[in-house]
Amino acid sequence: MTTIETVEKCMRHIAPHVENMDTKVTIVGSGAVGMGVATALLIQEISKNVVLVDMDGKRVAGEVLDLQHATPFLSNSQVSGGTDYTLTKNSRVCVLTAGVRQDVGESRLGLVQRNVEVFKKIIPAIVEQSPNCVLVVVTNPCDILTYVAWKISGFPPERVFGSGCDLDSARFRALLAQKFEVAPNSVHGNIIGEHGDSSVAVWSGVNIAGLFVKDIHPAIGTEEDPERFIDVHKAVIQGAYDVIKLKGYTSWAVGYTVANIVKDILDNVYAVHMLSVNVAGLYGIKESVFLSLPTILGSKGIHEIILLMLNDEEQQKLQESAKLLWDIQKDLVF
CATH class of the missing domain: 3.90.110.10 (Lactate dehydrogenase/glycoside hydrolase, family 4, C-terminal)
Incomplete structure (x- = not known):
């Protein structure tokens, strides 16, 4: 007997499950900052649908699995993620934390051009999947990269801003x-x-x-x-x-x-x-x-x-x- 057959014997199917879209939040980058945002969203029950995206497939898979194991303590929030931006479709908010990490003694402004190259890959993919989302830029240098995100996305100014000060x-x-x-x-x-x-x-x-x-x-x-x-x-x-x-x-x-x-x-x-x-x-x-x-x-x-x-x-x-x-x-x- 397969698992599906067991489920069908346990309950009567009435309607398909519906993904919770009202609070869907995508976090791009599963590093320390991205995971700090994710855990704060989940612990405070701000979002019922958190998606993590990262170019490092192994890392993001591990973080998603770890958080999924905690969902019984998080009001059964949905946590998913991977390297595929289609997972982010129809997000209400997209938080950008991906980028090159700031080194000890390095100013935020020293990161500029390296992180611009990262944004050139990320933002078009987000815009394609969630054309009506609000973009929140966290990656440093935050102010300049918010300008970059605004220019690349083509979004109106009210929907692109940085976490800033x-x-x-x-x-x-x-x-x-x-x-x-x-x-x-x-x-x-x-x-x-x-x-x-x-x-x-x-x-x-x-x-x-x-x-x-x-x-x-x-x-x-x-x-x-x-x-x-x-x-x-x-x-x-x-x-x-x-x-x-x-x-x-x-x-x-x-x-x-x-x-x-x-x-x-x-x-x-x-x-x-x-x-x-x-x-x-x-x-x-x-x-x-x-x-x-x-x-x-x-x-x-x-x-x-x-x-x-x-x-x-x-x-x-x-x-x-x-x-x-x-x-x-x-x-x-x-």
Whole structure:
């Protein structure tokens, strides 16, 4: 007796099974970051249908099998994957984590052209299978590769963005919370600009319960500050490098950050995130570069960009961040 015959004797077939498409999320890349995203999506029950794609067939098969064995503890979520992009068909969200890993001491910008070549292979395959998806770029250098993804995909700007400074802002809030000895979700502060060394801390907006710290401590975030709040921003920039130096890669913080982004797309909650978006025409920036600004996120992707009231110094730093990226971006071949 075959297995199928046994199943038929155990139950009466009424209708075919239907794949859960409402929360289908594809993750391209089954490395540390991709698996960080996948596990965060599954553990928090954000997606009932997670697909992993990787050029390394053996690796992705092992990761899929491992996660499938855990599905009895994950509300029976569906996990699949492989090297074939047809598995990703009709995904609601596609998260791009594939690329060359950042080496110890290597800046994010040093990865540019190598990862452009990777995207030239990945993105057309995604677009073919899921022409209506939202593309979330995580691969570093995130801002430039978001621009590359936007150009290659041909998608409208609201459906292509990078995870950008959402993680940087989370690190910022966590470190500020330690100084003020309050919960991280009770401290409000944003990192904007490049997801990298030229990021901008918006000290003018740091507040606790609406109390703007700059009003009582005007020197905050400057080198003249005796309390050295500026070191908090420096620690945010250094954070990824420290993790890579200690364990070889980043995974958990970025995984939970991206899972939270995906959740707010699927739930259509219009939440605010610090995401990498096209800033041409904003803050005196003329070029189509992607930098992080507070954005309102819903089911179609980016719905609005919040225009912060930056002071002159913050706006100048944002412009410098844009110039730094454009000087590299303008010479890319893709």
